[in-house]
Amino acid sequence: AAGVIQSPRHLIKEKRETATLKCYPISRHDTVYWYQQGPGQDPQFLISFYEKMQSDKGSIPDRFSAQQFSDYHSELNMSSLELGDSALYFCASSPTGGRVGELFFGEGSRLTVL
Amino acid sequence: KNQVEQSPQSLIILEGKNCTLQCNYTVSPFSNLRWYKQDTGRGPVSLTIMTFSENTKSNGRYTATLDADTKQSSLHITASQLSDSASYICVVSSNDYKLSFGAGTTVTVRA
Numbered sequence: 619a620a621g622v623i624q625s626p627r628h629l630i631k632e633k634r635e636t637a638t639l640k641c642y643p644i645s646r647h648d649t650v651y652w653y654q655q656g657p658g659q660d661p662q663f664l665i666s667f668y669e670k671m672q673s674d675k676g677s678i679p680d681r682f683s684a685q686q687f688s689d690y691h692s693e694l695n696m697s698s699l700e701l702g703d704s705a706l707y708f709c710a711s712s713p714t715g716g717r718v719g720e721l722f723f724g725e726g727s728r729l730t731v732l
Numbered sequence: 733k734n735q736v737e738q739s740p741q742s743l744i745i746l747e748g749k750n751c752t753l754q755c756n757y758t759v760s761p762f763s764n765l766r767w768y769k770q771d772t773g774r775g776p777v778s779l780t781i782m783t784f785s786e787n788t789k790s791n792g793r794y795t796a797t798l799d800a801d802t803k804q805s806s807l808h809i810t811a812s813q814l815s816d817s818a819s820y821i822c823v824v825s826s827n828d829y830k831l832s833f834g835a836g837t838t839v840t841v842r843a
Contacts, residue, residue, distance in 0.1 A: 661776075661833055708776075721766075721831075723776045 620644065622711050622724035630730045631699050639694040639727045643711030649673070650692040651721065652684060653708040661708060667692055696729075704731045735759045736824050738834035745812055745841055753837045755805040755822030763825040767796050767807045770819045770836070779807070779820075812841045 623642040631637050643650050649668045653661040654677075663676035667686035678684070681699075686692045696703060706728050710721040736757045745751045757765070764783045768776035780789045780796040782805070788797045793810045809816055822834040 661831075663831060721778070723768075723778075 622709055622722050624707075624709050624724035624727045626727060627725065628728050628730075630732065632732050633699055633701065635699050635731075636695065636697045637699060637729060638696070639707050639709075639729070641692045641694070641709030641711075641724060643690050643692070643709075644713075644722055647711035647713045647722070648690060649712040650686055650690070651710040651712070652678075652692070652694050653710065655706045655708060655726075656702075657705070664694070699729075699731045701731050704729060735832045736822055736834035738820075738822050738837050740837060741835070742838040742840070745839070747812060747814060747841055747843050749812055751809050751812060751839065753807040753809075753820050753822075753839070755807070755824075755834055757803050757805070757822070757824045757832070757834075759824040759826050759832045761826055762800060762803075765796075765798055765805050766823045766825070767794070767805075768821045768823060770821055776821060809839070812839075814841050814843060817841045 622644055625640045629637055641650055651666040652664040654664055655661040664678040665684050666674045670686045682696050684692060684694045706726045708726045709724045712721050739754045743751060762784060764781055766781045767779040769779055770776040779791050779794045782789050782796060782798045784800050786798060795808045798805045805822060807820055817840050819836040819838050821836040824832045
């Protein structure tokens with residue numbers, strides 16, 4: 619079965635540009651989570667969505683926004699990019715509102731800001 | 733202070749040998765604990781997930797234990813293979829949206 623799909627896998631942007639990352643969850647998974655992992659750091663929770671509504675918010679900068687669409691895929695929009703935004707961005711999906719706690723992670727999207 | 737502490741930070745073992753990784757946590761209230769295997773630059777892959785009432789769970793050559801009283805978990809790798817070389821991350825959840833990640837243990841298996 620297909621896993622969580624993230625695109626693009628690699629992205630290079632310059633400062634002050636914008637970037638959009640996409641996440642396609644596993645079929646019938648209704649919850650999506652976004653994490654940011656800087657070089658040598660633990661993944662940090664950014665934001666999550668359940669049934670197309672934001673369910674929780676972590677350390678997501680105001681320059682970032684995200685949404686979950688009717689087909690349950692999610693997009694993370696990042697504006698006014700800064701060098702510190704360079705990181706690996708993981709998306710994870712979970713079935714049934716995140717209960718019974720199994721998360722399935724995507725391969726990640728590596729963003730490099732020059 | 734990180735609420736999830738893993739040890740050792742790294743270890744090297746010979747192919748075919750066993751090893752045990754440790755995870756201590758202070759996250760409260762506790763929902764579940766997961767062990768993930770992560771190859772460099774790749775997404776974490778779930779190995780096991782345990783709730784409060786579970787003491788041990790196996791996934792092939794991986795066996796995880798949980799002592800919710802002492803807030804400790806271990807991951808035992810049996811008969812290691814070269815493909816086991818990776819970072820092993822302990823993740824503790826206090827609810828189903830926020831996770832506390834350990835820094836990981838880097839395992840290197842040598843022939």
